[in-house]
Amino acid sequence: MSSPVISVEGVGKRFDSGTVALANASLRVAHGEFVALLGPSGCGKSTLLRIIAGLEQPSDGRFEVAARPTRAGLPPVGFVFQEPTLMPWATVADxxxxxxxxxxxxxxxxxxxxxxxxxxxxxxxxxGAFPRELSGGMKMRVSIARWSPSPGCC
Ligand SMILES: Nc1ncnc2c1ncn2[C@@H]1O[C@H](COP(=O)(O)OP(=O)(O)O)[C@@H](O)[C@H]1O
Ligand SMILES: [Mg+2]
Structure with missing residues (x-):
């Protein structure tokens, strides 16, 4: 197998509250691979994704994202949140x-x-539309468009 784009080894996360959200998680994702994390609510899926995206620090283990920033200087990891998190005062394009x-x-x-x-x-x-003029699914698609520029586009 070619070297993975994302590798996670023995990653754990204990929050300051004492909650252990994740223990000994390991994962390898190859170039072009499409991976889904499945598990019951609260088992640590979002925590692992937030760690890989650099939004949270792991308490244990190691992880590596072997991708370069895009040509536009964007970070190599895009992140689409569960909520669309659009700026309500800005147009879709903005x-x-x-x-x-x-x-x-x-x-x-x-x-x-x-x-x-x-x-x-x-x-x-x-x-030129504003978020309030879109359906829920359209808002999510704007959110996807925002954080995942296609490789050739920029
Ligand atoms: N910032 C946080 N502070 C304390 N506990 C958290 C925090 N974020 C998540 N947790 C806890 O970590 C566990 C895993 O949460 P999460 O990764 O969001 O689960 P999932 O995405 O699989 O539903 C849950 O018990 C949750 O309450
Ligand atoms: Mg989640």
């Missing part, structure tokens, strides 16, 4: 722009990438 903006791209520089991302989730034509 919401998708957020990570590109944080990576230093002007709205004009990011224009093609934003269009490509919205097309990829079936939301071409909704650039």
């Amino acid at each position: 919401n998708v722009w957020l990570p590109l903006r944080l990576a230093g791209q002007s709205r004009e520089q990011a224009r093609d990438a934003i269009q490509a991302q919205l097309r990829s989730v079936g939301l071409a034509g909704f650039e």
